[in-house]
Amino acid sequence: MDKIVEGKLDKPAKPKPRSETRGERVPPQGEGGFDVNWYPVCLSNDIRAGEVKGMDFLDGRVVVFRGENGAVTVMSAYCRHFGADLGVGGKVMGNEIQCPYHHWRYGQDGACKHIPIGGAIPKNARQFVFPTMEKWGLVFAFNGLEPTYQLPEFPIPADKLMYRTYGTLKFKLDIGLQITNSVDFQHLIILHGLDIEKYPNVEFHDNGMRQTGGMEWRDNMRGGGAKSVIEAQIVGSNFLVFGGDLAGINAYAVVVGTPITKEGCTYGYTIMAMPRFPESAGGEQATNTALGALERWSHALMVEDDQPIMDNISFRMDNVLHHDRYVAQMFRFLQNYPRAHPSAEYIRK
Template identity: 25%
Template sequence: MSARIPLPPFPRGWFQVASSDELSAGGPLPLRCFGRDLVLFRTQDGEARVLDAHCPHMGAHLGIGGRVEQDGIRCPFHGWVISGNGRCVRIPYADTIPPKAAIRSWDVRELDGMILVHHTSGDEPPSFEIPALPEARSPAWSPGMNRRWRIRTHVQEALENIVDPAHFVTVHGMSERPRTELEIEGHVIRSRSAVKQKGPGGRVVDGTITWEGHGMGYGTIRFTGIAELLFVNTVTPVDDELIDVRFAFWHPSDGPRRLGEALAAEVSRQLEEDIPIWENKIYRPQPVLCPGEKGIMTFRKWSSQFR
């Protein structure tokens, strides 16, 4: 925990560590997530695997100079080969493999162009899965731009903005506060916000913003109004005070793409307006709230299950 944000920095759940495109060559790809060094690679069977980064032999980083082979990843230092399940399977100069020659293998899912890793403080298996994105399998939708930021804050601070109606007026210039309804179902949180959107020529249009979060690392946000737009929002802890935020946008294939792209650019611009606030605020465990802000505490109660 940090003094500025006294929350456990690494929640339990699924978090994006890379896109499938980043691993198109098979890797290895060094990662920094959850305050740890990891290595991502694709086996010759095409399966994405994530291991702790350092070889159990002498501690070399497998993601820097390592080489993917048929049965695992070859250490650049002494040539030990570590399989996707984390166990050493071959030593070029020894017939016997030490029983302790193993490192942690992480649960991985590759879904809709994302590579996700399950984080837990112990050895517990995942308690939920991330659902497939229907739009990714529909010819009625097509992918748009992707954006990525590194921000000095906590996962919870970034997500809390979604259920904080007042800041949309003061920070993002909305004409009035969104009217937001929240629904909790186990590890899933859903919100639906009625908003006033400024369209072409200054015309004000009624719209909705619908968020569905699956744990703290993955969520979908759907816009209606000026244009239809969907984006997948993933937030991954890097270390105690740094997070990796990614947006992957999707547009209706037969819709006004230019308008959708303008809305995606505006969503990205609004996130960038939040960054200097996130990076310099402190976390108030018991904030002094006004009527209409109860969604913040509802969100905090939901998020506490992932600590």
């Protein structure tokens, strides 16, 4: 038997050095404000002229109302008198909204216009009004005092465009992180089973990401193997547009979302768009059928494939491969994206 060298067995093996961190993360929305973006608040159809609705928005509460002039306003919900919620019993009177409690009335610019009991209107009796616009059947509010970018256009002439807007998906993950998968080519191949024949060029800029040159691919699992050539674009940090030639059809899809802190989730909407088919190809009815098929396909990828993963992920930039370089760029983009919360005092309970 070999002689045991004295002391050798008593020494514990030195632990191997290991990383103590799982890598970088993107701070959750609400930390340091919310990304400065156009956010969808509700469907346009939900607010007809003379109607008002209360909505959760970011970490607070807003009202959306449409005046007799057709203009829609997104305004802080809590009245600058004693804080009654204008979304519960508030009434639209002409182009103004009346508080249910003491009937102060606010205009579309947020300023108090009328106090029925009389007296001077206090200078500070002013609701927070978000820059607001309507597009593709959605009401958008800008988280900032002035919009810093324009919503994108589909490259389809307005008079030929047909679209369908779907709401509301609930994502547990922040929308910015959710749409990193537009540049996660590894997951397109491995998770969705796409056969990518050519990659696009990917460029990030101050207000998003743009792909050029077209990604050529086939969906052998769900798309019958037909070839598609598409480009994706990210606008702001919450807005993904992709489309081009989708299995022989000129079509576009949008995914956009709004963080709702109270529910710990993102409310997501999707928009499917394509030029109306000529009458010889079935006209409006056939276009609607194709829009529905496009929605089912994108739902299958986004909800059936992605969502179980994205709802439970603890998203980190940990061990990054060469394949992941654009996701890493997107991560950096999200980490540096400007945040603000000018309405904080007004919309929080």
